[in-house]
Amino acid sequence: MTITDTSPASAVRAPAAASAPAEQAWTPRLWGVLAVLCAVLFLDGLDVSMVGVALPSIGTELGLSTTSLQWIVNGYVLGYGSLLLLGGRTADLLGRRRVFLTALAVFAVASLVGGLVSDGTLLIATRFVKGLAAAFTAPTALSILTTTFHEGRARNRALSVFSVFGASGYSSGLILGGLLTSVGWRWTFLTPVPLALVALVAGITLIPRDKPAAGGGHDLVGAVTLTGGMLLAVYTVVSAPDRGWLDPVTLSSIALAAALLIGFVATENKVRHPLIRLGILRIGSIIRANLSIVALFGSYLSFQFMMTLYLQDVLHWSPLKMAMALLPAGLIVAFGSPFVGRLIDRYGTPRLIISSMTSLSLGYVWFLATAGNTPHYAFTILPTMLLLGGGFAFGFSSIMAQATDGIDDSEQGLASGLVQTSGQVGAALVLAVVTALVAGGASGGGGDFAEFHPGVNLVSGVAVVGLALNLIPLLRGARAKRA
Numbered sequence: 001m002t003i004t005d006t007s008p009a010s011a012v013r014a015p016a017a018a019s020a021p022a023e024q025a026w027t028p029r030l031w032g033v034l035a036v037l038c039a040v041l042f043l044d045g046l047d048v049s050m051v052g053v054a055l056p057s058i059g060t061e062l063g064l065s066t067t068s069l070q071w072i073v074n075g076y077v078l079g080y081g082s083l084l085l086l087g088g089r090t091a092d093l094l095g096r097r098r099v100f101l102t103a104l105a106v107f108a109v110a111s112l113v114g115g116l117v118s119d120g121t122l123l124i125a126t127r128f129v130k131g132l133a134a135a136f137t138a139p140t141a142l143s144i145l146t147t148t149f150h151e152g153r154a155r156n157r158a159l160s161v162f163s164v165f166g167a168s169g170y171s172s173g174l175i176l177g178g179l180l181t182s183v184g185w186r187w188t189f190l191t192p193v194p195l196a197l198v199a200l201v202a203g204i205t206l207i208p209r210d211k212p213a214a215g216g217g218h219d220l221v222g223a224v225t226l227t228g229g230m231l232l233a234v235y236t237v238v239s240a241p242d243r244g245w246l247d248p249v250t251l252s253s254i255a256l257a258a259a260l261l262i263g264f265v266a267t268e269n270k271v272r273h274p275l276i277r278l279g280i281l282r283i284g285s286i287i288r289a290n291l292s293i294v295a296l297f298g299s300y301l302s303f304q305f306m307m308t309l310y311l312q313d314v315l316h317w318s319p320l321k322m323a324m325a326l327l328p329a330g331l332i333v334a335f336g337s338p339f340v341g342r343l344i345d346r347y348g349t350p351r352l353i354i355s356s357m358t359s360l361s362l363g364y365v366w367f368l369a370t371a372g373n374t375p376h377y378a379f380t381i382l383p384t385m386l387l388l389g390g391g392f393a394f395g396f397s398s399i400m401a402q403a404t405d406g407i408d409d410s411e412q413g414l415a416s417g418l419v420q421t422s423g424q425v426g427a428a429l430v431l432a433v434v435t436a437l438v439a440g441g442a443s444g445g446g447g448d449f450a451e452f453h454p455g456v457n458l459v460s461g462v463a464v465v466g467l468a469l470n471l472i473p474l475l476r477g478a479r480a481k482r483a
Contacts, residue, residue: 045169053177079131088139088417103136115189178320229260294426295466332389356395357467363387
């Protein structure tokens with residue numbers, strides 16, 4: 001991610017075609033590797049959405065308060081968001097196959113333990129461990145994909161398939177979580193175990209061995225300051241809504257996290273073998289990709305969070321009925337994503353990302369314009385979910401492709417970890433503010449969707465800012481060409 005900016009059309013595909021074979025042969029083994037990577041991404045999405053649906057049942061059986069229940073979700077976010085960047089770079093330095101398989105095994109064990117414990121604290125601990133494991137499997141899976149499939153058409157096609165399984169996992173988890181919770185919430189934890197074990201065995205068989213980086217990685221101070229700073233930053237983001245943004249503990253945590261991250265930057269500029277080459281942060285297209293993933297994840301997940309609360313707590317819908325109401329967005333992503341790779345080849349990632357942000361912005365604006373106090377499903381919610389599904393389908397693969405295009409294989413894990421960290425931490429930050437706005441609206445009473453309007457206003461603004469960040473450089477480039 002040398003100071004270079006990738007223009008909308010120039011570095012999109014032509015350089016890749018020049019440096020890689022015109023067409024990469026998709027052998028059965030290559031398909032097998034992609035299947036393993038997709039299965040792990042599917043598991044990540046499945047796990048998050050299933051547990052979200054099961055939270056009320058978990059609270060009832062284990063006697064957990066609402067504050068404790070939120071840490072079943074936030075414990076995962078804490079482990080995942082704080083170590084994603086380190087996880088991606090560790091894969092570059094120690095070997096992608098080794099890191100991927102080890103983390104997948106830890107994920108399976110933590111899932112098993114989570115389904116067996118009867119103590120809330122232990123359950124939250126297993127969620128934290130699963131988040132740590134996912135912080136290594138997620139960027140490593142993406143870096144294995146980007147180093148296995150040649151940059152250009154083959155990689156775009158693989159990324160399109162990859163994104164289908166992420167969306168399918170989340171959508172399937174909503175429905176499967178509703179079904180399994182009716183039998184027993186523990187099944188939402190135990191179901192991923194056999195799937196993870198199958199993926200582990202297949203990964204051992206199919207994923208080719210790779211060599212660790214020859215140099216670098218001898219940066220203990222960088223590793224400690226990065227891990228500590230990110231862990232504290234994510235903890236502050238997920239705990240601030242409950243404690244208060246102006247609480248002394250929150251302010252102290254922000255200050256300490258900033259100090260650690262500043263120390264990390266200072267270290268990386270001085271050591272001979274930095275853990276992370278900071279020059280990767282100077283490429284304009286990489287910066288836009290990371291900001292775009294914040295807008296995509298932050299607005300999309302926050303809006304879905306509000307819809308979940310509204311449909312279950314206000315309208316008193318069952319978990320399964322709620323899941324079916326939100327399913328159209330996931331179906332659009334699942335069926336639309338396979339075609340995005342071809343569109344990237346033809347139009348380039350910048351235009352696809354702009355299309356994504358436009359669709360998201362239109363979805364939220366439509367909701368605000370038609371919702372009133374009691375949104376009608378067919379007229380308001382369904383069109384909104386279709387527009388959001390289209391925005392996610394266009395955006396996810398395009399952003400991931402742009403975030404890793406032109407990056408050397410030795411830093412693919414770093415680039416992958418960076419964009420996923422941006423997505424997770426950005427989503428947590430937007431969700432934290434949305435949660436505070438919704439809580440403030442709920443305190444005013446009303447019992448309808450009016451209490452969620454401030455949150456929808458925020459996610460609309462986030463999407464519009466994401467659109468502007470990508471549209472302005474494209475317009476400047478077009479103006480420069482005319483001049």
